[in-house]
Amino acid sequence: MKKYIDQGAKDTRSGFGAGLSELGKSNPNVVALCADLTGSLKMNAFADAHPERFYQVGIAEANMMGIAAGLTIGGKIPFTGTFANFSTGRVYDQIRQSIAYSGKNVKICASHAGLTLGEDGATHQILEDIGLMKMLPGMTVINPCDFNQTKAATIAIAEHNGPVYLRFGRPKVANFTAPDQKFEIGKALSLQEGSDVTIAATGHLVWKALEAAEILAEKGISAEVLNFHTIKPLDEEALLRSTVKTGCLVSAEEHQMAGGLGESLAGALMRTTPCPQEFVAVNDSFGESGTPDQLMEKYGLSTANIVRAAEKAISRKA
Amino acid sequence: MADIKDLHRIASQTRRDIVRMVHAVQSGHPGGSLGCTEFFVALYHHMMDYDASNFDMDGKQEDLFFLSNGHISPVYYSVLSRAGYFPVEELNTFRKLNTRLQGHPTTHEGLPGVRIASGSLGQGMSVAIGAALTKKLNGDDKLVYTLHGDGELQEGQIWEAAMYAAANKVDNLISTIDANGQQIDGSTDDVLAMGSIEHKFQAFGWDTLSIEKGNDMASVIEGLEAAKARTGKGKPVAIIMKTAMGAGVDFMEGTHEWHGIAPSDDQLANALGQLEETLGDY
Numbered sequence: 001m002k003k004y005i006d007q008g009a010k011d012t013r014s015g016f017g018a019g020l021s022e023l024g025k026s027n028p029n030v031v032a033l034c035a036d037l038t039g040s041l042k043m044n045a046f047a048d049a050h051p052e053r054f055y056q057v058g059i060a061e062a063n064m065m066g067i068a069a070g071l072t073i074g075g076k077i078p079f080t081g082t083f084a085n086f087s088t089g090r091v092y093d094q095i096r097q098s099i100a101y102s103g104k105n106v107k108i109c110a111s112h113a114g115l116t117l118g119e120d121g122a123t124h125q126i127l128e129d130i131g132l133m134k135m136l137p138g139m140t141v142i143n144p145c146d147f148n149q150t151k152a153a154t155i156a157i158a159e160h161n162g163p164v165y166l167r168f169g170r171p172k173v174a175n176f177t178a179p180d181q182k183f184e185i186g187k188a189l190s191l192q193e194g195s196d197v198t199i200a201a202t203g204h205l206v207w208k209a210l211e212a213a214e215i216l217a218e219k220g221i222s223a224e225v226l227n228f229h230t231i232k233p234l235d236e237e238a239l240l241r242s243t244v245k246t247g248c249l250v251s252a253e254e255h256q257m258a259g260g261l262g263e264s265l266a267g268a269l270m271r272t273t274p275c276p277q278e279f280v281a282v283n284d285s286f287g288e289s290g291t292p293d294q295l296m297e298k299y300g301l302s303t304a305n306i307v308r309a310a311e312k313a314i315s316r317k318a
Numbered sequence: 319m320a321d322i323k324d325l326h327r328i329a330s331q332t333r334r335d336i337v338r339m340v341h342a343v344q345s346g347h348p349g350g351s352l353g354c355t356e357f358f359v360a361l362y363h364h365m366m367d368y369d370a371s372n373f374d375m376d377g378k379q380e381d382l383f384f385l386s387n388g389h390i391s392p393v394y395y396s397v398l399s400r401a402g403y404f405p406v407e408e409l410n411t412f413r414k415l416n417t418r419l420q421g422h423p424t425t426h427e428g429l430p431g432v433r434i435a436s437g438s439l440g441q442g443m444s445v446a447i448g449a450a451l452t453k454k455l456n457g458d459d460k461l462v463y464t465l466h467g468d469g470e471l472q473e474g475q476i477w478e479a480a481m482y483a484a485a486n487k488v489d490n491l492i493s494t495i496d497a498n499g500q501q502i503d504g505s506t507d508d509v510l511a512m513g514s515i516e517h518k519f520q521a522f523g524w525d526t527l528s529i530e531k532g533n534d535m536a537s538v539i540e541g542l543e544a545a546k547a548r549t550g551k552g553k554p555v556a557i558i559m560k561t562a563m564g565a566g567v568d569f570m571e572g573t574h575e576w577h578g579i580a581p582s583d584d585q586l587a588n589a590l591g592q593l594e595e596t597l598g599d600y
Contacts, residue, residue, distance in 0.1 A: 055451065058478075060478035062440075070448020071452050074376050075456075101425075
């Protein structure tokens with residue numbers, strides 16, 4: 001019997017919008033900024049309810065990051081909203097100097113991350129953002145898996161004092177985590193216990209990891225599934241607790257292999273108790289136009305890829 | 319509020335601090351620092367309301383200043399210390415390991431008086447706009463000041479910010495442009511001619527005024543007072559302030575050559591001979 005049920009597909013960006021809307025009511029210090037993508041980021045509810053706390057900056061992301069940094073001086077908690085590409089690579093120096101190095105309490109909220117934005121193609125499909133952001137000292141990096149978790153994460157980061165990168169996506173995906181969950185930054189969640197292989201996934205790949213675990217179970221393989229919604233700080237304890245038991249790891253993410261979750265996990269393993277690891281990630285490539293499903297298939301991020309990676313990881317155990 | 323003689327005395331000491339700090343570590347940026355000495359002294363000892371003895375990042379009910387061209391940190395540090403933000407003896411640590419007085423200003427080491435890191439150019443106006451918007455949300459009627467180099471205006475983010483501030487009537491903001499006409503590779507006209515800076519800001523919807531003698535204390539005060547009088551009227555205010563890079567030390571004045579190099583022992587002695595010690599060297 002399935003332990004996790006899809007409550008009905010929803011987009012994670014709408015989870016962000018719902019969380020922001022709640023924050024608007026509960027925390028008068030929360031302010032929001034958007035660079036001409038209010039509808040795409042699902043920020044309309046906040047903007048309509050709190051026009052005095054919503055700043056439309058136009059197509060000027062660098063300025064948006066600087067304004068957000070300045071808004072913290074005097075006690076506001078700014079949430080910036082634009083696509084992941086324009087939230088990171090385009091404004092890296094502004095984030096680095098005015099937010100991260102300056103220690104400003106800005107929440108950088110980024111939609112349309114990864115391949116699943118689909119037909120717009122590689123210019124918008126950033127697959128390097130986790131790496132860019134995790135390299136910045138003091139930056140927290142979060143990539144929740146579904147609508148409910150994105151909403152919970154949005155609410156949780158307002159209580160965290162410091163810069164946060166919150167990554168989510170465009171398509172409707174399975175919504176399977178609890179609607180009333182409490183989100184704990186930096187705590188990986190064990191979704192399913194197993195003994196043969198650990199599958200550590202983040203973002204949209206978490207549901208695929210659960211699907212893969214079912215297929216593996218039919219083949220007599222017991223997979224443990226961990227949801228690494230926080231990439232930084234990394235929950236090394238949860239990782240090692242699992243891999244010491246299973247003896248091998250599959251990391252799964254909608255991101256470049258270089259700089260992603262898998263690389264962080266590999267580093268933690270190498271420093272402590274190494275074990276075979278297989279990477280389900282984009283391998284040094286840009287994306288392209290296509291439907292989300294076609295792209296996930298073509299670039300090796302499908303459920304079948306996770307299954308094959310798990311079998312390979314198990315085969316490499318000494 | 320100090321009288322103008324006192325301001326001249328502070329300015330002379332500030333210039334001594336600048337050349338001594340840069341000489342001590344044989345690095346730093348004396349040219350722009352010397353050129354903006356009158357501006358900093360007038361701002362911190364005449365214009366702004368603040369509590370230096372009780373620095374608080376939020377700066378509520380205080381005027382705020384953001385230095386966007388962070389490389390002129392020597393003048394900033396000298397003026398902050400002599401305004402009471404931290405002991406003047408700490409100027410001796412400028413650019414040395416474990417100092418709070420980093421090469422470019424930062425909040426990272428907790429130096430009182432500094433509210434944002436700067437150094438990578440073009441970012442300070444955006445930050446100041448954010449701080450100005452928070453003041454409006456908080457019902458705080460104090461002002462936000464910035465300083466930018468004229469060469470810095472070649473950064474695109476400045477114009478994103480300028481467009482935003484005018485369109486959104488950020489009228490509690492006074493941005494001053496240090497128009498010394500110089501940048502690292504030569505004159506601004508030679509490197510990338512910008513035409514009329516004042517007309518550009520006007521075209522972006524700002525109220526503008528100019529200070530023709532940016533190294534004359536009375537002129538700087540007059541300009542800053544005039545700018546302050548124009549706040550709260552629906553437009554951000556830009557001051558185009560003409561200065562001489564290296565002002566106050568004859569062999570450094572009016573050239574980009576002293577943008578980022580330090581004086582030798584002999585040159586330091588020469589410079590200090592031109593600058594009266596008024597408040598005591600650090």
